[in-house]
Amino acid sequence: MSGDARIHFVRHAETLFNVNNQLQGWCDAPLTPRGERQAEALGEYMRDVPLAAAFMSDLTRTRTTMAAALVGHPLIEPTPMRDLREWNFGGMEGQPNSALWTPVFAELGYSYAARDTDWAAMTDAGFDDLVDAIHRNDPTGRADTAATLNARLESGLTTVVDAAHAVADQGDVLVVTHGSVLSTILRHLVPTHRGKPGFPNCGVVTVTFTDGAGAVGEVVDACSLPELA
Numbered sequence: 342m343s344g345d346a347r348i349h350f351v352r353h354a355e356t357l358f359n360v361n362n363q364l365q366g367w368c369d370a371p372l373t374p375r376g377e378r379q380a381e382a383l384g385e386y387m388r389d390v391p392l393a394a395a396f397m398s399d400l401t402r403t404r405t406t407m408a409a410a411l412v413g414h415p416l417i418e419p420t421p422m423r424d425l426r427e428w429n430f431g432g433m434e435g436q437p438n439s440a441l442w443t444p445v446f447a448e449l450g451y452s453y454a455a456r457d458t459d460w461a462a463m464t465d466a467g468f469d470d471l472v473d474a475i476h477r478n479d480p481t482g483r484a485d486t487a488a489t490l491n492a493r494l495e496s497g498l499t500t501v502v503d504a505a506h507a508v509a510d511q512g513d514v515l516v517v518t519h520g521s522v523l524s525t526i527l528r529h530l531v532p533t534h535r536g537k538p539g540f541p542n543c544g545v546v547t548v549t550f551t552d553g554a555g556a557v558g559e560v561v562d563a564c565s566l567p568e569l570a
Contacts, residue, residue, distance in 0.1 A: 346505040346550040347513040349390065350527070352520050353398075353406040354379040355542040355565075362438045365519075366430035369401040375566060379543040380409035382564040386545070388413030393512030394504050395419035396497075398426045398519060406543065407517045419515075424497025427519035430475065431484030445474045460538035468525050494522070494529055502530070505550065531555045541565035 355376035358365040372380065383406065392414050397407040399421035407419050433441045442453045449470060451459035464471060469487035476484045485493075505514040518526065520540045527534045530548050534557045540546075543564040549556050 344509055346502075346509040348501060348505050348548045348550075349387075349513055349515050350523055350546050350548065351383065351406065351410065351515065351517045352523055352540045352542055352544050353402040353517060354383070354409075356402050358435075359542060364430045364434050364436050364438055364441055366427050366434040367400065368434045372402065372405060376542060377409075379564055379566050380406050382566060383543045383545075384409045384412035386561075386564050387411070387515065390515075391512035392417055392515050393508035395515040395517075396422055396425065396501050396504070397517040398522075399423050400426060400519075403517045403519070407515075410515060410517060419517075422497050422500070424493045424500075425516065425518045426493075426522065428472065428475070428490060428521045428525075429483065429485040431479035432481030433475075433479055433484065441475065441478060444478050445471065448474050448478070456538055461535065464524075465535070467528060490522075490525065491529075494525060498526065498529055502550070527557055531557050541567070 355373050356365065356370040357373055358368070358370040360373055387410050395407060395411060395417050397403045397419050404421065411417055411419065430441065439453060442456070446453040446456065446459065446463070449463055451463045472485055472487045472490050476482070476486045501514060501516060508514065523540055524536055527536060527546070527548070541560065541562040545561040545564065547558040549558065
């Protein structure tokens with residue numbers, strides 16, 4: 342490989358569950374009209390980006406977003422990967438966000454009402470305690486544990502990062518995934534990274550690998566169409 346390897350990570354476009362403040366996880370909801378416009382904007386944004394490969398979660402909302410993202414790259418066939426799915430919230434999926442996050446934050450000694458300030462402290466050492474607390478608060482026991490989530494991501498990211506290095510001479514890699522798991526992915530790739538709570542729909546963040554070391558760029562939110570919120 343000559344030159345840097347770049348991976349552009351994107352959160353899927355806005356869905357009905359997003360605007361209803363419902364936990365989505367492995368469930369799917371259709372894109373909203375704004376979400377459809379976000380996906381179109383993402384396609385225009387990515388049109389001039391030199392792409393050589395693409396990967397996505399295998400859920401419907403990421404597939405739909407990826408289809409729009411690759412409108413300017415018709416020769417690229419994206420690879421769907423179960424390993425890139427969102428955190429699994431188990432029996433809490435479809436419930437209001439606060440139904441899960443309020444007790445989870447409290448169990449870890451923080452306040453969901455103050456999440457914008459408490460998130461940084463709660464996740465400074467990583468996401469394992471948070472994910473395990475979600476599992477404990479899932480009445481069905483189906484939610485991810487830190488061990489299952491990490492194993493899934495390590496498998497998927499090995500494939501993605503290896504591909505990025507393999508095609509670096511031809512172009513970049515695009516990955517469309519989900520909000521919560523994206524926070525975990527960035528920490529896996531660059532352990533020193535500390536992100537803000539939340540991630541905009543169709544926001545783009547680029548991880549660049551130079552001589553094996555990764556660096557996380559700023560989040561580009563132009564495709565999220567904040568002016569339409």
